[in-house]
Amino acid sequence: MEEHNLLIVSDLHLSEGWDPASGKFSRLEDFLFDDAFARFLRYHEGIKGQPRFGGRPWLLIINGDLFDFLQVVSLPDEGRLLRTVKGIEHRKELRINERDYGLGTTAEESEWKLKRIARGHQRFFAALGWFVAHGNHVAVIKGNHDVELHWPRVQERFIKEVGRAYIRERLMLDDGPPISPEELRARIHFYPWFYHEPERVYVEHGGQYEAANHFRDFLNPVLPDDPERIELPWGSLFVRYLFNKVEDVHPFADNIKPATRYLAWAFRKDPLQTIEVLVTRGWVFLRAFWNVARKTAVSALHGARKQGPQEQPGPVPLPPDVARQIAALAQQQVDASWQEWTGSAIRALLSLLMALIAATFLALAALSITRNPWWMTAVYLMATVLAYFLRRGLKRSFAYLFESNYLLRVARGLEKTLKPDHAVRYIVMGHDHQAALERLEQAWYVNTGAWVPVYEEEGPIEGREELTFFRLAWGYEGTPELLHWDDAAGAPARVVLR
DSSP: OOSOEEEEEOOOOBOSOEETTTTEEOTTOOOOOHHHHHHHHHHHHHHTTSTTTTTOOEEEEEESOSBOGGGOOOOOOTTHHHHHHHSOSOGGGSOHHHHHHOOOSSHHHHHHHHHHHHHHOHHHHHHHHHHHHTTOEEEEEOOSSSGGGGSHHHHHHHHHHHHHHHHHHHHHHOOSOOOOHHHHHHHEEEESSEEEETTTEEEEOOGGGSGGGOOTTTTSOEETTEEEEEOOOHHHHHIIIIIHHHTTTOTTGGGSSSHHHHHHHHHHHOHHHHHHHHHHHHHHHHHHHHHHHHHHHHHHHTTOSOSSOOOOSSOOOSOHHHHHHHHHHHHHHHHTTHHHHHHHHHHHHHHHHHHHHHHHHHHHHHHHHHHSOHHHHHHHHHHHHHHHHHHHHHHHHHHHHHOOOHHHHHHHHHHHHHTTTTOOSEEEEOSSOOOEEEEOSSSEEEEOOOSSEEEOSSSSOOEEEOOEEEEEOTTOOSSOEEEEEETTTTEEEEOOOO
């Protein structure tokens, strides 16, 4: 590819979007910024003639979770369409699992899901087509929520839907140059794991470094005994079988990180309905989790899979030995995640214990009002207050001990792995939806955040729209431009970090 400037975004999570029949958005949709994204692309096409960008084309890198296939739960219409996708005529012939939670992960099912996504996000797909038609390129890296991009026919469907949406909009608005299917294919690229430009940038989604979303073989993420289906990690099963149903009650639930924070809020806000959802749906998740764990154990015992990245089609722009070291780093991070789980368990138990102690002293204070001297009531009330503040202090202390930015830790490991022969100036990740910028030993770590509502780790459950991205002009080697798109102003602004 010729000299180019970079725009890097991640975690858009497009699902079924807007339904033209009902005029409403899917209850599971997280990406509501189709028009804003189109304006974001048009702005950058307009400024690429500035001296610092030198008229060079943009390479837009979408670093994982462009789509959320897990949250496409609609089913094909009965008859020809259902027969094409599943080989059956009627929905009653589907498995109960499919009727309740949506289609699976085969290439045919995933292609149909992508068509459904495109139907609900025509403006977004047309904007990508317009951007590419003006001589720019798009690179798509798969993440844990759109691992179905592993299938070549899904990649081909993406290119077709971009072209079709752009043609429709161009004919309707008479705006934009023509582009052939061959030109689209030449300018839209797919990367199955990471993107690397020597001495410039390394880009990876980051899901492989989290135990809940780790794939045993990210380059070939299929079931050992059923290679036509994707082997989903238990974090994906959690979304499919539990959180998709939770979002009937609270549509923003899956955007709150970590999930335990949402559950704590839900129990305070509406304990009865939360318990009902967990009881009625939780066993389905546990059953799916058990099936995955059992198959994984059987596969390991029989040596059905080799560990580490396998030789698969598709560009992996680093030598095999370096790719193996990166895979080993991911496995090391996952193996060490027991400390984080232990910390979470300790915090939860201590919090519960101190809450019970506080409640006990409060009950004793209430009972002692009429039976004991006043000073006994005062002592109980003081003990209640002390237990409350002790609970808060312990929570903060254990948060300091156990909570850490694991992706920053990973970035430091990646910097060492890539040196000296494949060193870069910027290591870019996404996945955790938290925009971040940190200086490493020599490189910079950048997290591009998300284009979905982001919820704070502390304070009330209130989302904010960040729309963050990383911009890198050709030849620039200074402090990273981590920006957010201010749609009201029609221009980007620097992300405020402290």
